[in-house]
Structures are given as C-alpha cells and as structure tokens.
Amino acid sequence: VQVLDAERAMVSKEWPELQVESKRPRDIEEMVTRLDSSIKFLKSYATEKDPTTVFSPRIEIENKYYSEVVAGRDAVDLLENTEQTESEIERLNSERENLSGQHDWLEPWKSMTGPVEHLRELENTTCLTGLIPHQYYEDTVAGLSELGSAVEEISHTGTLHACVVVCLNDIAGEVHKVLRSGDFEAVSFEGMYGTVRDILTNCEEKLAHTKVDLEKAKTKAGELSAERLKLQILSDHYVNLLSRENARMTAPATENVVLLEGWAKKKDYKSIEKIVAGFSASSVDEIELAEGEEVPVEIENHRSVRPFETITRLYGMPAATDMDPTVFLAPFFALFFGLCLTDAGYGLIML
Template identity: 20%
Template sequence: MIVKMKFLSITGPIHDIDRVSDVYLSKYEMQLEHAISELKTTENLLPFVELNPYKESLTKAEQFVSMLPEGNAKPDLSHTPEEMMDLIREVNHNYLNYQEQIEALEKEKTSLHEKLNVLEPFQPLDFELQDVTHYKYMRVKFGRIDVDYFHKLEKYLFEDLNAIFLEGARDANYVYGCYFTANTDSGKVDSVFNSLHFERISLPEGFSGTPATAYQELSQAITEKSKEIEQLEKETTEMLADNASNLLGARKRLEELTNNFDVRKMAARIDDKNDKLEDYYILCGWMGEDDVNAFIEETKNDDKVFVVVEEDREKFFGDPPTKLKNPKIFKPFEMFIQMYGLPDHSEIDPTIFVALTYTFIFGAMFGDVGQGFCLFAGGGILYLLKKINLAGIISVAGIFSMFFGFMFGSVFGFENVIEAHWLRPVEAMTKLPFVGQLNTVFVIAIAFGMGLNILVMIFQIINAVRSHNTGELLFSNNGIAGLVFYGFLVLTIVLYMSGHTVPGNIFMVIFLGLPILAFLFKEPLTNLVEKNHKKLETGKVMFLVQGFFELFETMLSYFSNTLSYVRIGAFAVSHAAIMEVVLMLSGATDGGSINWFGIVLGNLIVCGLEGLIVGIQVLRLEYYEMFSRFYKGTGREFKPFTNHSAGHK
C-alpha cells in the first residue's frame, strides 16, 4: 500500500534548528524540500550560508575508526560535541607527529636502499674502499660493461693497455667491477673504456672496509630503520586503540550532528527587517500521515517549535513522493515495482498483486516438489543472511513450485514417487468444440489469463476513478467499455466451449458493438462528457482512418495478450518433458542402474537455467501483459533526508 503523505512546515528560532533536527527529525522519515523554492508566497526568506563545523572532524573520525584494530570496543557517547572535536584534534596531532617521524625514517631507509643497490654488485671485490679511493699515483674507477664488450676489453688488457680490471658480480647483461691505471696513462685508458661503453658508477662515500663490509653495514642500518618504523606504527596503533571507544562514539555522534546541520541546506531563514526579534528558520517537506500525527503530538508542549500541516497540496510544485508500506512477506517484491516505476498517489500499489501472481505463475510453470524446496531453502537462507530481495522472491516462488509439484506429482523429475493430486501436464488432454484435442494446461492457462485481464481492467477503472479521468474510465479499451467488451467476449467463448447456448445477436450488438464505438469515438465522447468544446485536431476523415487503425491495434492486443498466457502451460509441459529426458539419460526409466550423478547434475542445470528463464518470462507477463493495462508507475521515490531508521516507537 501507499503511505498517505502530508506536506508540513516547521518553524522556530534560528538558534534552535540543531536541537529540532537532533531531537525530532532524527526520529521520523521526512523528505525535505527546498524551502525557498516551495514557499514562494512567503516573504523575507533567505538561504543559510554557514559552513558545517562538524564535517572536517567527522572526516578525521572516520579515517581513524577505519584504522582501528578489530575489537569489541563500544562507542562512548557521553562527551559533548566540543569535547569530541577537541579529542579528534588531539588524536590528529599525535597521529601527524607519528606520521612525520615515520616519513622521515622512510626517506632515510630509501636512501640507504639506494646505496645498498649500488654496492651490491661490487661485494666480491676484496680491498679497502678507503685506501683505493685515495691512491696518490693511481686512479680507480667503478662501473659496469656490457658482456659482449667485456670480451674485447680482455683483449686490450692482455695486449698493451696499462690497466688492471677487477671483476665483481656478473649478470646476464653486464659485468660489474673497477679498473686501476696510473695517473700518466689515465687519459688513454679512460678513452678505451669509454669506447667500450663502460658506464661509470659512483660508490657512496663515508664507508671503510671492503665493499662486502660496507654492504653489511648498510643492511644492518636498514634493519634498524625498519624496526624504528615498526615501533612507531605500533605506538600509533596503540594510541588509536586507547581512544577506540571515544573515536567510535565521536564518529557516530558527529555523523548525526553533520546530518542535522546539513538540514540548513534545505531550510530558509525568515529575516526580521526591524532587527527587533530573533530570526526564524523554516523547514518544509513530506512526511507520512502517521508520523505527522506522532510528530505533532510530541511537539505540542514545545514552545519553540511551530508545525503547520498544509492540506491543499496543489499549491506546491509536484505530487507527493511515494513511500510503500507492505507486509514483510511482500516487501521483497517492491523491487519489481521500483524497477518498473513507483505508483503515484492516484494509482493502486500493485506490490501484493505482483507478489501473488508472480509466485503463483512461477510455481505453475516450474512445478516440482524437490526443486521447489531447493529454491525455497536456498533463497530463504540468502535472504535471511544478506537481505537480498531477489533471494526472498525466489524463496516464496519455491513454495508455490512445491505446491504445484504435489499437484503434478513430480519430485526432482520423478513422477512415480507421489501421486498427482490434480493432473500430469504432459498427459492431460481436453476435447474442445471446433479445436479438438488440446492439452489441458494450455486451456487452463488461457482461461487464467482471461481472468487476469478482467482483473487488471477493474484495477484500471479504480485508478481512473481515483485520478478523475473520465475518458479512461468510460471509453478506454481498459476502462468500463473495454471491460464490457472483453468480459462479454470471454463469456461467449466459455459458453461455446462448454456446450452452452451463446448470447443472441442483440446482446452481441449491445455488448460488443457499443464498446467498439466507444473505442473509436473516445476523444469526442470524452469532450462531450467533460463539457469540453475542444475541436478535433485532425479532419473527420483522418480521425476515422486513425481511429480504425487504433481499433485494429486494440483488437489485436486483446488477442495477443490473451494468447501470451499460453506460455504458462507451455513451460509446465516443457519442464516435465526436460526432466523426463534427464531421467532417461541417467538410466532411471529403463529399469537398470541409476546414474545418480547424472540425476543431481541434471536437476542442478534445470533448476538453474530453466528457473532463470521462467523467472524472466513471468516478469515479462507482469510488465507487458498486466501492467500495460492499468499501471503507469510515474511516482517519485520518497527520499528521507536523514539516514536514521529508528522511526517513531
């Protein structure tokens, strides 16, 4: 059902707006509208321009809470907003101090890593770095050379190059090492090495001992830095953990205060031009009728809150938002309504109708006790654990699948376990006049579709009455004229197929001819009834031509819409036939040994794939065959400003 909404305005001293938001609005679901836009007739309205003082502290609180270790800390809500903000500032100061120290250590660690990477390939060199880098008559240069050029270098060294090359580490591409040469030969030697693409590498300064010793010193220094960083991170975590309850409480309370303060975005200030009185705030929006009554009752003794309920909603822009309220078992089916479009306040809420018809049709198309139980149990568990609406729908549909499984006598495809309490879809046949032998479930499916078509036409008549749409009520193909035409046609077919006397020609003319004329002349008849002297937009000839084709489309829609329900019987038969194939392939029909793995696998495949297809086909029937006759779904969703869900108790 659709919750009846009322538009109300809330006014009070401007300094009291936070208290009102915190004490009252947090208890009720209210869709706030922009007061300045809605209350155009009210003078001296100004917007709020204050910045939210809680937003920055809330952001920090959320950051620190996300860093808390898992535990059972409970939020401490005993602090005032000022105390909570001071707490956040203190924690943030300590946190930034730790982070600054960690960042400095990380930089030092990165620098040490860079030096370590430089020294690593020179570890095999066995000499004192401090000595070789300070020779007076010799020069030493470190670097790397491509493996291919290194072979050429060896040739030069053996022949006439006055230099010594000491090899360090080697990888797939390069040979690392250093060369020694006398000062007098350094120019020539450097030229040769440069021609062989020797890449100079500058070793870090300040190290004594061999490269291997320097490498160990660097590794130890990096380890020490890592320990210092870990210690600071541990202290940071401990600092946050010590304040866990306060941080959790601050986040919760600051979130509420932030939401309450943000009410100002939708509110307006009533400016007192004489500056003699305090400025007032004004809030306006939509609230459910029960909430409105409870809200007024709660605030009647509060002299700082003044509430006005506006009964004449036409003065405001737009219709009320739509809020659905249905029993818990039907709640998941609201998902289908939201997918199509919410009803406006002049329409029937089709949630219960969809819930009953969807699950009933699904069960008829997918009748199996065993598979239905799997859908019921699996969907129910998922819905209870994860609150997935589709899982709840599947679970309820599984109940009807089990019901029709008993009616059809089918358990996981086996039809010899229980007796059919009604019929076997594949075997049951009915003899009809003119048609001959026809599967019984097809006949019942079409009859069921006819009944649904009549029902949704009644829904359309109710909607037309509620929206005061005379044309749709009287002359529409889904209104009274359509109901008379289709109902009489269905009655005639039923009488003929059951061997009874059909109505005479006079009744045919009255109950079929007159509605057809109503369809054809819907526009001028509507203008006549509503006393609207509007002329036809097209000429008479074009009006008749257009009316003829629309009438043809209407007749075709009645026919196709009715035949569309044949799919109910078709899927009931096909499901039984598919399971018979599964049993045959698994050896369950020839009296031999049964392949139980094949039985289980076949049932899983059928339950998954066919269940999905049936679910889509039933949804198609709902949307295209039923909704198209009575439902528009033009309502707008009710969106309460706050996220509080406690509600009024």
C-alpha cells in the same frame, strides 16, 4: 526526514527574496575526513571479529555512552594517537623499503676491500663504478683496454657485471663514450665511508631496528583498534553535524530565521513535533501540497526482508501507486545468488 534544498523547496518559489548561506563548514568536513581515515586504518589492524553483520550493520549503544564519548576528550585523544601511529608506520615502512633497497644495491659490491671514500680521493686518475649488461661486457672491456683503461670485475649475476673502471684523467671523456655505448649504469658511493661490508653491516643493523620498531607500532595500532568504537561514535556525531550544516546552508533563510522544508512519514510526525518542541523559538507545521508537486516514495518491509531493499533501490523505487517488489525479489535473489556461489564452488572443486 527528507529536507529539501532551496531549489526544490516551495517556500523559495513563493518568497524568492529568501537567501541561502554559501559558506562551507570546512572544519567539520576536515574532522569527518580525519575520522574516516583513522577508522579505516584501525580496521586493518583489528584482531577481534567485526560485530556488525549484513542483517545487523550497526552497533547498538546507550545514549549515555554516546553523550560521554561526544562530550569527552578520550575520542579526540584516540584520534590523535591513531594519526601519529599511522604516520609512524608509514615512516617506518618507507625507511624499511629504503634500507632494503640500499642493501640489495650494495650486495654486488661487498667483495670490495678498500674504503669507498678512497675512490673519490684520486688526483691523476678517474675511478668509475657501475654495472655493465652481460651482452655488452666483452666489447666494452675490449674498448676500454684499447684506451689504456683498467677494468676490475667485482661480481656478476646472469645479466649484469659490477665493475670498477680506472683511467687517466686525460682520457676520461673517451672512456665515458665507450661506457655509454655499453649501456653502463653508474653506481655512486657519494656520502658513504668505510668498506662496503661495513656499510652493509650498518644497513642490516638499521634494518633490524626498523623492523622491531615497525612491529611495535603495529602492535600499538592493534591495541588502539580495540577502542575504535569511540571513533565510530564521534564520526557519526560529526557526520550528523555536517548533514545539519549542509541542510542549513542550502535552506532558504532570512536574516534571523531558517526555513526547513521536507518530507516525513506520517507515523514519524508526532516524534518530529516532540523534537522541535524541545528547542526555543522553533515550530513545525504541515503544509499543503503545491500544484504539480510529486510525493516521494519510501518502502518498508519486515526485518528479514529489509536487507534486500538495497536491490529495489538499486533498480529504481516503485511509483506511489505500485506495489513494493522487495518481498517478491528477496527469495529469488537469495536462491539464484546461492546457485551462483554453488556453481563457483563446484567449478573450483573440479579444477
């Protein structure tokens, strides 16, 4: 059924005094967003094959099971567990990246034997630690030596030298100028205690524990993924609720009555009457076409051709008096798409 909004509905044009509710169902929208995010997350940890295919994009379930999932608490609990697990994985991934970065940052300084807090406890001298690019290293060391400053190289790679610079407090300003000219990158051990090797060992232990916890969280995500059908059912339920609320919000209404105007296939009209009859204070009637009103177009094809309807809808629906081109497009699309894949495969083989 295609439900028209107030702007397109003919009843709005005949009775312009009808009102439209503008309040959005934010709680339902939030729930749909949460469910979509959790389903996407669980799919990335799924261990079993996706039961849906191109020709069968939906999973068939019984009405009883659908009602149980929607009315029960299990799906909501699963959603909350999924969100907690996703947050835990994000936290552990961030912690792992931070620890790995800290480990790589400390690695050049592991040959320092003294506790790093001693570097902050000097009274008459200033101790600076940092990295000097290789192309500026000799000139920087020479400039520091002229000032009477001592430089100890801790380690070096092909491009950087890890150094400790010690100078009297009186010449610290001049030393900073020389270091800036040498593109010196300061490294701070603020908040750290013990030797660099001890800090590295502690960092490695934390990193190992984090990796173990991360694997446990991923395993839990895989277990939760096996039950994601419940979330998909609940998502369909809330998407339907949202569609219903959006239709109600945009439909013309009085203080006590909502008027839903739309189009339905002739073969579906009896089913609509039966559905509406199940609700009290509700009725459905056919109305005459208004002058100049256009009839929407819908296409129907055999199950084997139905997947190719997407192509027709993509390029534009035929007019009401035209022939449905889907059945003619299907074999040619399949043929030429297959040729494209074949040529690509042949090209890869030749490479």
